[in-house]
Amino acid sequence: MAASLRVQAGKLSLADLKKAYDSHQPLLLDASCKENVLAAKAVVDEYVSHQKIAYGINTGFGKLANVVIPEDHLPQLQKNLVLSHACGVGQYLEPASIRLVMLLKINSLIQGYSGVSWQLIEALIALYNAAIYPCIPEKGSVGASGDLAPLAHMSLALLGEGEVMYQNQLRQSADVLQEVGLHPLTLAPKEGLALLNGTQVSTALLARAVIRCQRLIDAAIVAGALSLTATQANLHPFDQRLHQLRMNEGQIDIARMLTFLLTDTAIGTTSTKHQVQDPYSLRCQPQVLGACLTQMRYAAGILQAEVNAVTDNPLVFATTKEIISGGNFHAQSVGFAADALAVAIATTATISERRTALLLDPAFSGLPAFLVNASGENSGFMLAQVTAAALVSENKVLAHPASVDSIPTSMNQEDHVSMATFAARRLDEMLDNSMTVVAIELLAACQGIDLLKQKPQTTHLKKFYDKIRQIISFYDVDRYFASDITKVKEMIEMHEFALPSQGSNSCLVF
Incomplete structure (x- = not known):
């Protein structure tokens, strides 16, 4: 029961x-x-x-x-x-x-x-x-x-x-x-x-998105850490002293979580390639994902208030026996929160796709082209990255703010509306896109790590790597690939990449 x-x-x-x-x-x-x-x-x-x-x-x-x-x-x-x-x-x-x-x-x-x-x-x-x-x-x-x-x-x-x-x-x-x-x-x-x-429908759709955002951001952090490992990146940019000076809580939390996942891995604290600076999609993860996390937390705060709000009309005040007509049904705050989430969701996928592209490029990664041996005969991850790029571009259109697009209804009695329901509803498609993009990065990063023959050493990062490898094998020659992407996307949806709690410094959205 x-x-x-x-x-x-x-x-x-x-x-x-x-x-x-x-x-x-x-x-x-x-x-x-x-x-x-x-x-x-x-x-x-x-x-x-x-x-x-x-x-x-x-x-x-x-x-x-x-x-x-x-x-x-x-x-x-x-x-x-x-x-x-x-x-x-x-x-x-x-x-x-x-x-x-x-x-x-x-x-x-x-x-x-x-x-x-x-x-x-x-x-x-x-x-x-x-x-x-x-x-x-x-x-x-x-x-x-x-x-x-x-x-x-x-x-x-x-x-x-x-x-x-x-x-x-x-x-x-x-x-x-x-x-x-x-x-x-x-x-x-x-x-x-x-x-x-x-506002119960627009609020419910915002709630759905906030819940799924928590799963997305966790998986994106894991994917970023695995990509740092696969590219043998320089870890100095994640030094907490740098992020404390920025005074942005989301950035500090992302940097702390990446450090927690990566500390004592085989790559140590600096790249074995002795590269002084890595591309932004690798070294600026705390700044970018931290900003995304901040937006997600903002939306969660709006949501927490809205779920307990009384938003019908008119409202009855029993103590004074009054019935007062107002406008609590106007969902502008929900629309704004949904638009903020849209930008964060799109950005999380955009930076993830860029890391995948780096992994596929031997000029940067030092790995076989498209992450497959005998490339040419095998196309490897070539089209997986194209799929990620297509989804990222879709998200850019879907991220356009919905809440500014008011349209009058009911003979101009309702002459300014929030469009919050669509603003929140379109997040579901964006989250599907972004989870798929991150799933592709997770697969690419694990492939890169295998090609390096250098597995993650920390308990938590190895746990996530092993989870993927338990259901998806190493990509040795070309094979049907769409099902692999779908399986890892489903893992994200099921919150299989939930990050360990760091107390008051948790990266969780709520």
Whole structure:
């Protein structure tokens, strides 16, 4: 039986998100949140019973906010909102991301500012715990007024509408609800709006990227250390005294980790080639990857705040019995964080590809051309580097900032939007590209080390080298190579290159 993930209102950690992303764990709510939820619901009920006008409770939405809706039409108003806003297109998000979306929405609602019923929260948790994943198309949100379209698709399942993924099968929601003994909900006033407003989709996609960035940066550091070994590089540029003078924490941490991985290796502290200066992709790893790490940590900090934010609208303040309309659904901070990650992801791959290119060039590395004996008859790593170059170039286009590309919607009522959902979504493709580029470097560096006949000597670096060699053999003559790259990329995805903790100086993103 899977361990439960305990959820306290507004207290999710990034470690909790990682657990939810990696596997399905049933949610167990802290009972203390129920009182606040019921108090906010009582305020909404009072507004309805006294016919007090409040946006989205007894009015239309967006540009139609001035249209007052009769009380007997309010349940239909909320259902219509969900049905009409479910306009997403494109491929469905994968279950891991949908789990994050649902978890974030639940965490927002249980804080007691949304005015929803406890029954609605129980229904969402029932779906989550039964691993019934509403099918959410990946496209259709501009990241302001909330992630309206994708969250509408999430909400359809509560109504017995749309499709869900259940037990690895795509099925109709109504059929699955009946099968597991659940019933479609009739939404109360404010509930449809509370479900649809919010940044939970863009935040979930940012969370996915931050989690994967940790795996990427760890693998890139290992690849860099192996390349330093294979090129017999000068290690003086990693002297901690140099990096302390730069006063950049990310740079200091990368230099420390590289030194930790390389200390006492066969290459010692200086190159056996007696080269005074190596190319930047080798000797400036702390400066470049350190800057990337800093951006990743910045994004993780924004993410930590956003996962516990209440971002629907309007918000209910039970202590003063007020319902206040604002704009917490605007995801500009998420968009900025995603754009910062895009630059870091692209740069991590760019410098990795350059190190691979150095390894293949005998004029620098002193190794056989394209890292294969009898080159000419064998092409070796020639096209692997071409693949890396192609992916690096793709990333340069994808790294263009998305958050500056606002476009007006809803008859100019929503005249400035964040584009955070796309900003975060495109990171997944960039991470796939970058992990593949780093996988190619890992293979090239191990090949170079074998050609040198000089294995890593330190415990940790040898461990990583051995992991690769346990599944990928030495490239002696040309063979089908794509599967080798895929296997090492999967190792990165599974965090097989997780770096050992260095206490407070860990290189981990979070």
